Amino acid sequence: MNAHAALIRENPHWKPWPAGSTLDHIPGEDGLPVVGVTLEQLKDPADFTERMVAKHGKVYRVNSFGGRQVALIGPEANELVLMDRNKIFSSEQGWGPVLWRVFPRGLMLMDFDHHRMDRKTLSVAFKPEPMRAYADSLNDGIAERIESWSGTTFQFYPAIKQLTLDLAATSFLGIPLGPEAKKLNQAFFDMVRASIGVVRKPWPFTAMGRGVKGRKYVIDYLARMVPDRREGGKHSNGDDMFTKICQARDENDELLSVEAIVDHMNFMLLAAHDTITSSITSLVWQLGKNPEWQDRLREEMLSVAGAGERISHNALGELKLTEYAFKEALRMVPPVPGIPRRALADFEFGGYHIPAGTQIGINPSYTHHMAEYWPEPEKFDPMRFEPEQVRERHKYAWVPFSGGAHMCLGLHFAYMQAKIFFHHLLTTHRIEVAEGYEPDWQLWPIPRPKDGLTITLKPL
Numbered sequence: 241m242n243a244h245a246a247l248i249r250e251n252p253h254w255k256p257w258p259a260g261s262t263l264d265h266i267p268g269e270d271g272l273p274v275v276g277v278t279l280e281q282l283k284d285p286a287d288f289t290e291r292m293v294a295k296h297g298k299v300y301r302v303n304s305f306g307g308r309q310v311a312l313i314g315p316e317a318n319e320l321v322l323m324d325r326n327k328i329f330s331s332e333q334g335w336g337p338v339l340w341r342v343f344p345r346g347l348m349l350m351d352f353d354h355h356r357m358d359r360k361t362l363s364v365a366f367k368p369e370p371m372r373a374y375a376d377s378l379n380d381g382i383a384e385r386i387e388s389w390s391g392t393t394f395q396f397y398p399a400i401k402q403l404t405l406d407l408a409a410t411s412f413l414g415i416p417l418g419p420e421a422k423k424l425n426q427a428f429f430d431m432v433r434a435s436i437g438v439v440r441k442p443w444p445f446t447a448m449g450r451g452v453k454g455r456k457y458v459i460d461y462l463a464r465m466v467p468d469r470r471e472g473g474k475h476s477n478g479d480d481m482f483t484k485i486c487q488a489r490d491e492n493d494e495l496l497s498v499e500a501i502v503d504h505m506n507f508m509l510l511a512a513h514d515t516i517t518s519s520i521t522s523l524v525w526q527l528g529k530n531p532e533w534q535d536r537l538r539e540e541m542l543s544v545a546g547a548g549e550r551i552s553h554n555a556l557g558e559l560k561l562t563e564y565a566f567k568e569a570l571r572m573v574p575p576v577p578g579i580p581r582r583a584l585a586d587f588e589f590g591g592y593h594i595p596a597g598t599q600i601g602i603n604p605s606y607t608h609h610m611a612e613y614w615p616e617p618e619k620f621d622p623m624r625f626e627p628e629q630v631r632e633r634h635k636y637a638w639v640p641f642s643g644g645a646h647m648c649l650g651l652h653f654a655y656m657q658a659k660i661f662f663h664h665l666l667t668t669h670r671i672e673v674a675e676g677y678e679p680d681w682q683l684w685p686i687p688r689p690k691d692g693l694t695i696t697l698k699p700l
């Protein structure tokens with residue numbers, strides 16, 4: 241575990257990984273020397289999990305991504321790990337091997353008391369008043385971009401990815417679109433690439449090398465802006481998330497340090513970007529395949545605001561069917577298909593003893609397709625999210641936003657952006673996809689259609 245050893249040297253408070261042999265009693269597979277089962281797992285993660293569960297059950301061991309780890313499958317496992325009643329599952333050390341080098345000290349890379357305190361401080365940026373201001377800026381940016389797509393056939397995934405990044409420049413950072421935003425976007429793009437790169441050391445000409453350079457650029461840029469934003473933001477109108485975080489005060493009435501602000505903001509951009517892109521793409525795909533749902537959502541939207549008109553933050557709560565449809569898209573293709581943790585103490589699950597230090601993972605993607613909770617799991621059926629059906633289901637059978645202490649802080653932002661986007665799209669256009677079109681999805685680390693998802697937007 242060389243990569244792990246280097247991380248522990250830089251983070252001496254992390255628990256050492258236990259010797260692989262301490263997991264011998266758990267059924268599973270070691271695969272090939274060095275790479276283990278990593279390649280098979282990456283090739284088709286859904287198929288791989290299905291095969292493993294069928295052969296070994298809902299607790300199994302794999303040797304992948306640099307060492308042995310244990311998968312815990314199903315809603316009960318999700319509840320145990322996410323609720324973490326005994327405070328034994330570390331998110332920092334679970335995500336650390338993937339994210340620490342380019343996105344250190346973001347909320348997901350913190351645990352327990354320190355995490356709780358920073359999370360409370362950051363939550364001011366998601367209160368109703370700032371959310372109303374973000375909604376205004378999203379309405380403008382989205383309406384303009386949809387206009388530019390009108391009547392064309394194009395690859396939706398790269399287009400929505402660019403739009404989400406551009407919207408983040410204005411609503412998150414309060415900077416206008418232009419050369420500066422473009423440079424920041426490129427640096428940020430390099431960082432995201434690095435976090436999923438195979439080479440984990442920042443050598444020149446590798447994704448990690450570019451990512452670490454990108455990180456330096458973003459961090460320096462944000463740090464330079466903090467003093468101005470603390471004083472009310474001469475260079476922005478003060479309505480952006482970055483300004484709110486610069487001015488946020490903790491439980492002791494202290495401002496966050498410049499380093500903390502910059503690390504949190506940097507992580508926030510990561511947490512928001514590919515997840516929103518992925519989920520809006522999968523709903524566009526489902527609506528393309530199920531045009532009757534376009535009609536149902538359009539009717540609902542037009543009862544709330546006129547075609548192509550601004551929809552206010554207050555009116556978004558009325559878009560019930562739209563919310564069910566978005567939830568169903570998040571069920572079918574969860575943007576975060578697996579959630580890692582590290583066990584800080586021994587624990588028992590499914591009749592197995594799992595030792596302290598073990599890297600574990602729960603699997604929202606598999607849980608979201610378990611037929612005992614989701615009859616006909618491959619069918620797009622938003623009505624699964626009507627309150628009566630929700631009440632009858634296991635609470636942890638649907639976990640696209642995780643749960644417990646680390647539940648997504650930006651989930652209301654995600655609903656808001658999705659609802660505003662689909663309001664503008666569906667009240668002015670019809671989404672068309674070719675008959676029988678089924679794009680191939682790359683499911684890991686964040687799902688995306690490999691061909692970019694070709695759609696046509698027909699003006700109504």
Ligand code: HEM
Pocket residue numbers: 331347348349359507508511512513515516519574575576579580639640641642643645646647648649650651653654
């Ligand atoms: C559909 C879109 C999104 C999905 C599916 C999603 C999913 C998730 C998941 C699964 C986690 C927790 C992972 C864990 O428990 O280890 C998480 C955490 C987080 N998300 Fe989101 N997210 C989305 C959008 C956003 C947006 C738009 C923002 C910011 C505006 C955001 C900010 C965060 C933050 C700050 C955390 C860390 C919370 C903590 O550790 O306390 N997310 N998200």
